[in-house]
Structures are given as C-alpha cells and as structure tokens.
Amino acid sequence: MTSAYQELTRTFQRLSRFGHLGAIAGVDMQTTMPPGGSQARGEALAELSVFMHELLTAPALEGLFSAAEQESLNDVEQANVAEMQRAWRQATLLPAALVEAKSLAGSRCEHAWRSQRPANDWQGFSANLKEVVRLSREEAQLRAAAASTSRYDALLDLYEPGMTSARLDATFGALKSWLPDLLQRAVAKQAQAPLQPLGPFAVESQKQLGLSVMKLLGFDFNHGRLDVSAHPFCGGVPDDVRITTRYNESEFLSAMMGVIHETGHARYEQNLPQQWRGQPVALARSTAIHESQSLFMEMQLGRSRAFLQHIQPQVVALMGEQPALETPNFIRLAQRVKPGFIRVDADELSYPAHVILRYEIERALIEGEIEVEDIPALWDEKMQQSLGIDTRGNYRDGCMQDIHWTDGAFGYFPTYTLGAMYAAQLYQAVKRAIPQLETLILNGELQPVFDWLQQNIWQHGSRFPTEQLLRNATGEALNPDYFRQHLEQRYLAD
Amino acid sequence: MTSAYQELTRTFQRLSRFGHLGAIAGVDMQTTMPPGGSQARGEALAELSVFMHELLTAPALEGLFSAAEQESLNDVEQANVAEMQRAWRQATLLPAALVEAKSLAGSRCEHAWRSQRPANDWQGFSANLKEVVRLSREEAQLRAAAASTSRYDALLDLYEPGMTSARLDATFGALKSWLPDLLQRAVAKQAQAPLQPLGPFAVESQKQLGLSVMKLLGFDFNHGRLDVSAHPFCGGVPDDVRITTRYNESEFLSAMMGVIHETGHARYEQNLPQQWRGQPVALARSTAIHESQSLFMEMQLGRSRAFLQHIQPQVVALMGEQPALETPNFIRLAQRVKPGFIRVDADELSYPAHVILRYEIERALIEGEIEVEDIPALWDEKMQQSLGIDTRGNYRDGCMQDIHWTDGAFGYFPTYTLGAMYAAQLYQAVKRAIPQLETLILNGELQPVFDWLQQNIWQHGSRFPTEQLLRNATGEALNPDYFRQHLEQRYLAD
Numbered sequence: 001m002t003s004a005y006q007e008l009t010r011t012f013q014r015l016s017r018f019g020h021l022g023a024i025a026g027v028d029m030q031t032t033m034p035p036g037g038s039q040a041r042g043e044a045l046a047e048l049s050v051f052m053h054e055l056l057t058a059p060a061l062e063g064l065f066s067a068a069e070q071e072s073l074n075d076v077e078q079a080n081v082a083e084m085q086r087a088w089r090q091a092t093l094l095p096a097a098l099v100e101a102k103s104l105a106g107s108r109c110e111h112a113w114r115s116q117r118p119a120n121d122w123q124g125f126s127a128n129l130k131e132v133v134r135l136s137r138e139e140a141q142l143r144a145a146a147a148s149t150s151r152y153d154a155l156l157d158l159y160e161p162g163m164t165s166a167r168l169d170a171t172f173g174a175l176k177s178w179l180p181d182l183l184q185r186a187v188a189k190q191a192q193a194p195l196q197p198l199g200p201f202a203v204e205s206q207k208q209l210g211l212s213v214m215k216l217l218g219f220d221f222n223h224g225r226l227d228v229s230a231h232p233f234c235g236g237v238p239d240d241v242r243i244t245t246r247y248n249e250s251e252f253l254s255a256m257m258g259v260i261h262e263t264g265h266a267r268y269e270q271n272l273p274q275q276w277r278g279q280p281v282a283l284a285r286s287t288a289i290h291e292s293q294s295l296f297m298e299m300q301l302g303r304s305r306a307f308l309q310h311i312q313p314q315v316v317a318l319m320g321e322q323p324a325l326e327t328p329n330f331i332r333l334a335q336r337v338k339p340g341f342i343r344v345d346a347d348e349l350s351y352p353a354h355v356i357l358r359y360e361i362e363r364a365l366i367e368g369e370i371e372v373e374d375i376p377a378l379w380d381e382k383m384q385q386s387l388g389i390d391t392r393g394n395y396r397d398g399c400m401q402d403i404h405w406t407d408g409a410f411g412y413f414p415t416y417t418l419g420a421m422y423a424a425q426l427y428q429a430v431k432r433a434i435p436q437l438e439t440l441i442l443n444g445e446l447q448p449v450f451d452w453l454q455q456n457i458w459q460h461g462s463r464f465p466t467e468q469l470l471r472n473a474t475g476e477a478l479n480p481d482y483f484r485q486h487l488e489q490r491y492l493a494d
Numbered sequence: 495m496t497s498a499y500q501e502l503t504r505t506f507q508r509l510s511r512f513g514h515l516g517a518i519a520g521v522d523m524q525t526t527m528p529p530g531g532s533q534a535r536g537e538a539l540a541e542l543s544v545f546m547h548e549l550l551t552a553p554a555l556e557g558l559f560s561a562a563e564q565e566s567l568n569d570v571e572q573a574n575v576a577e578m579q580r581a582w583r584q585a586t587l588l589p590a591a592l593v594e595a596k597s598l599a600g601s602r603c604e605h606a607w608r609s610q611r612p613a614n615d616w617q618g619f620s621a622n623l624k625e626v627v628r629l630s631r632e633e634a635q636l637r638a639a640a641a642s643t644s645r646y647d648a649l650l651d652l653y654e655p656g657m658t659s660a661r662l663d664a665t666f667g668a669l670k671s672w673l674p675d676l677l678q679r680a681v682a683k684q685a686q687a688p689l690q691p692l693g694p695f696a697v698e699s700q701k702q703l704g705l706s707v708m709k710l711l712g713f714d715f716n717h718g719r720l721d722v723s724a725h726p727f728c729g730g731v732p733d734d735v736r737i738t739t740r741y742n743e744s745e746f747l748s749a750m751m752g753v754i755h756e757t758g759h760a761r762y763e764q765n766l767p768q769q770w771r772g773q774p775v776a777l778a779r780s781t782a783i784h785e786s787q788s789l790f791m792e793m794q795l796g797r798s799r800a801f802l803q804h805i806q807p808q809v810v811a812l813m814g815e816q817p818a819l820e821t822p823n824f825i826r827l828a829q830r831v832k833p834g835f836i837r838v839d840a841d842e843l844s845y846p847a848h849v850i851l852r853y854e855i856e857r858a859l860i861e862g863e864i865e866v867e868d869i870p871a872l873w874d875e876k877m878q879q880s881l882g883i884d885t886r887g888n889y890r891d892g893c894m895q896d897i898h899w900t901d902g903a904f905g906y907f908p909t910y911t912l913g914a915m916y917a918a919q920l921y922q923a924v925k926r927a928i929p930q931l932e933t934l935i936l937n938g939e940l941q942p943v944f945d946w947l948q949q950n951i952w953q954h955g956s957r958f959p960t961e962q963l964l965r966n967a968t969g970e971a972l973n974p975d976y977f978r979q980h981l982e983q984r985y986l987a988d
Contacts, residue, residue, distance in 0.1 A: 014541060017537055017538040017541040017542075018538070018541065018542070018545075020519075020534060020535070020538040021515045021516070021519050021538050021539075021542060022515070024518065024519050024522050024535075025514075025515050025518050025519065027522075028518055028521075028522055032526075032719070032721075033734060034715060034716055034717055034718055034719050034734060035716055036714070036716035036717035036718075036733060036734065037717060037718075037730075037731075037733050037734030039733065040514060040731055040732075040733035040734060040771075041514070041518075041733075041734065043511055044511040044512070044514035044515050045515075047508060047511035047512065048511070048512070048515060051508075051512075220530070221528060222528055222529055222530035223528060223530035223531060224528055225526070225528050227526075236531075237531075237534055238534075239530060239531050239533065239534040240527060240528060240530065240531030240534060240535065277534075
C-alpha cells in the first residue's frame with residue numbers, strides 16, 4: 001500500500017517536473033526568445049503557474065498531511081513534510097484568480113519596462129506598477145492575516161523564512177551607523193593610488209576567461225552552461241543549471257565577476273542533495289542563503305588578494321599584457337570603491353546602501369504608508385543621503401533600474417545584504433577550519449573550500465532552518481560583526 | 495453562461511499552452527541543453543505528456559461535444575470542434591498503459607540507437623525495435639478497429655488525415671514506373687558538365703547567408719530565430735518559431751538549403767490564423783501539407799534557376815569569389831543528382847525512392863506481413879532495384895539510418911513525397927496566378943508568392959480537409975503529373 005508520505009512525495013515530484021519546464025522556458029525567455037514571443041510565453045507560464053497552484057492546493061493534501069503525521073518518518077522525511085506544508089500553506093492562502101492576475105500583471109509590467117526604462121518613461125511604467133503593487137498588497141494582506149504578522153513581514157518570509165522587519169531594522173540600522181563613514185574613508189584612501197586605464201577586451205576572450213574561472217571554481221559543465229542575457233542570472237534546475245553574464249568590450253571585470261557570482265549560485269544548485277531530488281527538502285534553503293553562496297564566491301573569495309593574484313597570469317594570457325593588468329593595479333581595480341547610480345554595478349561598500357534604500361521604500365509601499373507616486377522623491381532623497389548622488393528626473397538610473405518590483409517580488413531586496421553578511425560569517429568559519437587557506441588560494445587549490453561548503457551548506461538543502469544551518473556551520477546565529485570586520489580589513493587595512 | 499463550445503475552447507487553449515512549454519523544452523534539448531540534463535528533462539517531458547493525455551481524455555469532454563452539437567456554431571467553430579473531436583478520439587482510443595509503454599519503448603530504442611547506429615549493431619537494435627513494432631501494431635489495431643480501416647491506414651491518418659494506402663499504392667506505383675528512368679537520364683546528362691570543387695566556408699559566413707536568405711523569404715525575426723542542432727528542424731510555437739541548421743566548413747549548400755527548407759515550415763507556422771490561435775483549427779493542416787510548404791520553398795523556389803541567380807551575388811559577397819560559385823556551376827551544384835545511401839542527404843530525384851522503400855516496408859511490417867528480421871534483406875533488395883546501391887551488411891547507412899521507426903512513428907514517411915507532390919502542384923498554380931513569376935524571382939520580389947500562399951494555404955490552418963484545401967488552391971485534387979513535369983523540366987530540359 002502507498003503511504004500518505006509516498007503520495008505526498010509523488011505530488012511534489014510532479015510539481016518539481018512542471019517547475020522544471022517553467023524554469024527552462026524562463027531561461028529561454030531571457031537568453032534566446034525573440035521579442036514577439038513574449039505574449040504567448042507569458043500566457044503559457046501563467047497557465048503553468050495556475051496549474052501548479054491547483055496541484056499544490058488540491059483538497060486531498062490536507063488529509064495526506066494529517067495521515068503522514070501518524071506514519072513513522074525519519075528526520076529527513078519529517079523535514080521534507082515540513083517544507084511541503086510550508087509551500088502548501090503559502091499556496092492555499094491565495095485564490096487562483098489572484099495568482100493568475102498577479103502573474104499577468106507582472107509579465108505586462110516587466111515587458112513594457114524593457115522599453116520604458118531606456119525611454120525614461122516613469123509615467124508609463126508607474127501605471128503598470130500600480131497594478132502590480134495593488135495585487136502584491138492583496139497577496140501580503142492574505143498572508144499577513146494567516147501568519148499574524150505585518151504585511152511586509154509576510155512577504156519577506158517567502159525569501160528568508162523566519163526573518164522579520166524588526167530584525168532587519170536593527171541589523172540594517174547598525175549598518176547605516178558605520179557604513180557611510182567606512183565608505184568615505186575607503187574612497188579617500190583609494191584616491192591616493194590612481195588606476196591605470198583598461199581595455200579594450202574582445203568578447204570571445206572574456207568568454208574564455210569566464211569559462212576558465214568557472215572551471216577553477218568547480219562548475220560542472222555536464223550539468224550546466226554559460227550563456228548571455230541582459231542581466232546575469234542563475235536559472236534552470238539542479239541537473240541543468242544555466243548561468244549568464246553580459247559583455248562590454250571596454251571592461252572585463254564586470255562580466256568576470258558576474259560569472260564568479262553566478263557560479264556561486266550554480267555550485268549550490270548543482271550540489272543540492274541528489275538522493276532527495278524533486279522533493280522540497282532538496283531545494284536551496286532560502287534566497288538569502290543562495291545569495292550567501294554567490295557572494296562567498298564573488299566577494300569573499302573572488303575579490304580577495306590571493307584569488308586575484310592566482311588568476312592574474314590567466315587574465316594576462318587571455319587579455320594581452322597591459323600596465324592595468326599588473327597585479328597591484330588589477331587588485332585595485334577589483335576592489336575599487338566608487339558610489340554610483342546602479343545597484344548591479346555597485347561595489348561591495350556601496351551595495352548595502354542600495355539595498356537598504358529599496359527595503360525602506362518597498363516596506364512602506366506594501367504597508368500602505370506611501371504610494372507608487374511617492375517613490376521617485378523618496379528615491380532621490382535617500383540616494384542623496386546615503387551615497388551623495390543626485391537622481392532627480394533620472395528614473396532610468398534611479399527607481400526604474402531593477403526588475404524585481406515589475407514582477408511583484410517585494411521582500412526580495414533585503415536578501416542581498418543578508419547574503420553578504422552570511423557570506424562574511426561563513427568565510428570566517430572557513431578560515432578557522434583551514435588555517436593555510438591563503439596559500440591554497442594562491443595555488444588555486446580550492447577543493448578544501450568546496451568540501452567545507454558541501455559539508456556545511458550544499459548537502460543539506462532545506463533540511464534545517466536558516467538559523468540552525470548557520471549555527472551548525474559557524475557556531476553562532478547571524479552576527480553582522482563579521483561583515484564589518486571583513487570590510488574594514490579589505491578597505492582600510494595597511 | 496458559458497457555452498459547451500466555450501468550455502471546449504478553454505480546454506484546448508490549456509492544451510496549447512502546455513504544449514508551448516513542451517515545445518520550447520524540446521527545442522532547448524536539441525539546441526542548448528548540456529548532456530547531463532537529459533534524464534531530468536526526459537522525466538519532465540514525460541510528466542507533461544501524461545498530464546496532457548489526461549486533459550484530452552477527461553470524461554467531461556464527451557458530454558461537452560454532445561452539447562456543442564446543439565449550439566449554433568459558425569463554419570470555423572464547427573471545423574474547430576471537428577478537429578477537437580479528432581484529437582480526442584485519437585487520444586481516448588488508446589489505454590494509458592499502452593501510451594506509456596510505447597513512449598518508454600520508443601525512448602529506450604531511440605536512446606540505444608544513438609550508439610548502436612555508429613556501431614552498425616543491427617542485432618542490438620532489432621531487439622528494441624521488435625518491442626516498438628509490437629506496441630505500434632497494438633496501437634494500429636485499436637485505431638483500425640475504431641475507424642474500420644486497415645492497421646497501416648489508421649496510422650497514416652495521424653499524419654495525413656484522409657489518405658489511404660490504396661491511394662498511395664496507385665500514386666507511388668506510377669512514380670516507380672517513370673522515376674528510375676528519369677533519374678538515370680538526369681545523371682547521364684549531368685555527367686557531361688563536371689562540377690568545380692568548393693570551399694572552405696567559414697561558419698560565420700554561412701550563418702550570415704542563412705539569415706539573409708531567411709529575410710528574403712519573409713521570415714519574421716520578431717517571432718522566431720535560427721539556431722544550430724545536429725539535425726535541422728522547425729520547432730517552437732507560431733508566435734516563436736525556432737528553426738535550426740548545422741554547418742560543415744567544406745560545403746555551404748547543405749546548411750543553406752536546410753535553412754530554406756525550415757523557413758518554409760516556419761512561414762506556415764508564423765502565418766497560421768492569429769485570430770484562432772491556441773485552438774485546433776488554427777494548427778497546420780497535416781504533416782504532409784507542412785512538408786509541402788518546406789519543399790515549396792526549398793525545391794520549387796530555392797533550387798530554381800531564377801532564385802539561384804538572384805542570390806548568387808550575395809553568396810559570392812559572403813563566401814568570396816571562386817570558380818565554383820560562378821552562376822552556371824552554382825546552379826549545377828544546387829541541382830546535382832547523385833543517388834546515395836542517406837535519405838536526408840538525397841537529391842530531389844532520389845528522395846522518392848528512399849521514401850517509397852520505407853513506405854513499402856513499414857506498411858508490410860504494421861500489417862504483419864513481415865517481421866523485423868526481414869527488414870535488412872528487403873532494404874538491400876529495394877535499394878538495389880531503385881537506386882542501384884548495395885547496402886548489404888551496412889545497417890548503419892541502410893535500415894538503421896532514420897529516427898522515425900525508433901519512436902514508432904510508422905505512417906510518417908509517405909508525407910515527405912506527398913509533400914513534394916503537393917508542392918509541385920501548388921507551384922504550378924502560383925505560376926498560373928503570377929505570369930511574370932520568373933522576373934519577380936530574378937529581382938528578389940517574392941511578396942506576390944507569399945501573398946498567394948497566405949491566401950490559399952497559411953491563413954486556413956485546419957479549417958478544410960487536405961483535399962478541399964488543395965482543390966480550393968489549385969482547382970483539383972492531388973495530381974502527381976505536376977511533380978513529374980517539374981522534374982522533367984528541371985533535370986531533362988534543354
């Protein structure tokens with residue numbers, strides 16, 4: 001006889017397989033699809049999400065969950081059921097009509113944004129965004145009522161289960177107290193060592209460099225590949241992970257660091273537990289833990305002196321010798337601090353300012369404290385305060401620069417800075433576990449680092465809550481001091 | 495209140511949208527996916543096909559069809575219901591267990607074939623093929639009983655509704671009476687004008703040529719694109735048509751003609767009726783009519799003197815000047831007749847021999863007149879008779895060369911030659927409708943040709959049965975004389 005647990009795993013296996021088709025159609029949409037395909041694709045993906053929502057909210061599941069509680073399940077199976085229930089609760093909260101309306105409004109807003117952003121068309125964009133915000137508030141209200149939290153916290157929980165805006169306010173508030181000063185001092189310090197100019201760099205050489213760095217970082221090319229898209233991302237499924245970057249002939253670090261970042265995401269996906277594949281417990285723990293893996297690779301490892309020293313000969317071999325690529329200048333380039341308009345181009349010290357600004361605006365928006373019309377003025381004010389940058393009238397490089405809000409992904413932004421803090425804490429734990437770490441990196445011997453990540457993060461999927469995962473790996477809960485120490489060490493030391 | 499007809503259209507719209515996701519995942523599998531992704535992709539696609547089969551065989555449909563008969567529907571709606579019922583009957587005839595067994599046996603046979611073919615391993619292959627044939631016979635038996643036809647005719651009907659083996663025997667029999675002689679005379683005639691050798695040709699130049707020819711042929715790049723795969727195909731969905739070719743640096747005609755052929759398929763797909771999109775009546779009429787569109791572009795138009803003369807300067811501009819590309823030699827290259835082992839490489843005159851041989855063998859196989867063990871000897875005998883080629887012991891380039899039988903797609907092969915005959919008949923009708931056709935082609939002014947196809951074929955989707963479509967377009971039913979006249983004119987005249 002089939003147990004209730006087995007029946008549940010069958011439903012979630014189906015969901016995983018349909019999710020596979022959606023993931024590949026999504027990757028194709030961003031890397032390959034011609035523009036005219038977008039409406040039909042949007043409709044097909046909306047149809048899929050409605051169907052997956054039906055599967056996940058089938059009335060039979062509730063009974064199966066009750067029956068499974070009476071069955072004797074091991075630890076992993078229990079964690080799997082807990083993740084199933086989490087997904088089920090999140091889904092049953094929303095009526096199908098709302099799911100479909102939000103998906104369609106998101107597709108419409110995102111599609112129009114692709115031409116509205118270059119045209120700096122805030123009027124056109126805000127009309128679509130209002131509908132997305134309206135539906136996101138409706139979603140947040142339903143989730144908040146069920147979880148007895150605030151509306152914004154209910155959305156935040158989708159990306160980092162257990163996190164609250166109260167904790168974020170405390171953590172980000174602390175960051176805001178010391179980061180602007182650190183940033184100013186780093187900029188002043190770097191002004192004393194001017195940079196050599198760079199370029200140009202052939203796209204093909206940049207691609208070869210990216211592939212070579214992916215190999216160094218252990219990317220499995222039998223189960224993934226590198227493509228090109230307007231914005232770098234990591235998509236696909238664990239057995240077929242698609243990462244992307246984009247190339248600019250006048251500059252190669254941005255594409256290379258994009259590849260290193262996405263390779264961090266990819267290695268997590270590729271090393272999620274094989275034996276539970278297709279089940280919720282085999283998924284990545286959270287968006288914030290995912291980001292910790294990409295930032296571990298990019299910020300902790302990839303921009304470290306030792307790593308840059310190790311890859312410098314390879315960079316010169318592919319890009320040709322030039323003064324800018326001599327090691328001291330190459331390191332200065334990779335660690336350069338320069339506040340600017342664009343989040344995705346931001347350096348490690350400016351990035352949290354971009355995130356905190358978005359967090360404050362989106363929380364107020366979801367809580368109903370502000371409206372879409374209020375965004376540009378708030379944006380201008382906060383950019384001036386935090387980074388001293390004037391964005392007035394420049395929507396394109398201001399509040400229209402990101403894709404997240406177009407799709408209604410409110411609650412996502414904080415995970416970037418949470419991920420940066422987790423990454424710093426994990427890297428300190430790696431340093432303690434591998435005393436000779438710097439020498440290994442200088443020699444490109446990274447296997448011990450991968451083994452540590454595999455042992456402490458990758459293999460566990462969603463088996464433990466984030467806080468327990470972090471405690472098991474590092475001995476303590478989130479401690480932002482590691483992030484501060486890391487930044488002071490990198491940008492102010494010597 | 496929702497009418498039964500509206501409810502039916504909603505079911506078929508869902509099927510179309512899920513089919514969209516399967517089509518894109520299929521294209522990705524053949525153009526992009528890394529090898530290690532294949533198992534997970536196979537499982538996801540199998541899950542999708544089981545689900546789509548469930549949708550199409552849902553018990554509620556029968557009642558909706560009855561109710562829709564009482565509703566007042568216009569012509570197109572009636573044709574749409576007829577196509578829905580056709581799809582529904584085809585699906586409900588087969589028990590789910592048989593569908594699944596055939597899909598698994600087909601996957602197994604095809605997967606093993608990929609290594610058995612290069613190894614010339616007929617013993618290994620035939621063991622798997624027997625199981626595919628057994629299940630295909632079972633399928634044919636069920637379909638034949640329901641339709642009161644022969645087993646093979648029931649399968650043929652899947653690819654060209656209304657066609658019978660009696661009509662094929664008569665048509666192909668006539669072809670066999672004159673084609674071998676025509677072929678011999680063409681080969682003898684061409685021996686008098688030897689060819690200049692070609693090459694090499696950079697892949698990038700070949701790609702530019704392909705894109706340029708697609709543009710000339712009216713391909714809509716806003717709703718489609720060109721990629722690379724092991725075997726050329728046309729896939730995707732009408733709003734996003736993906737065609738592929740493959741490149742060989744020693745030869746460019748094969749890639750270019752592949753692109754022209756697939757562009758023929760693509761223009762049909764891209765111009766299927768927009769207003770009924772997602773409904774069965776908006777689908778291509780049949781596999782054979784689809785092939786008529788690709789062969790219209792490739793064989794009737796693309797290999798004509800006038801077309802080759804028009805594109806020759808473009809070819810020279812991209813490939814560089816060489817004696818082989820001077821116009822008379824370029825035309826001889828594109829119209830060269832050279833019987834060989836491989837169907838997909840066959841010229842226009844040899845191709846029907848390959849098809850008729852396969853038709854005769856697969857019909858006898860499905861009707862139970864022969865067994866899998868009998869295939870090689872029959873293949874050798876028929877290749878010797880029709881093309882004078884010795885295939886004994888060479889299974890790899892003989893009866894193991896095609897993918898169709900591995901998947902159990904019996905009944906498909908005749909559509910290649912039916913398509914060639916339809917194409918010749920359509921082209922004659924175009925000539926009658928556009929007296930100055932040759933001059934227009936010489937000037938690259940092809941819009942009147944596209945308008946004629948749009949008017950007579952593309953816009954109708956599946957609104958009419960094939961025979962009526964052909965009668966409306968050309969004034970008569972299938973008449974193979976046009977194909978003969980075309981071949982005699984091209985290969986024996988002057």
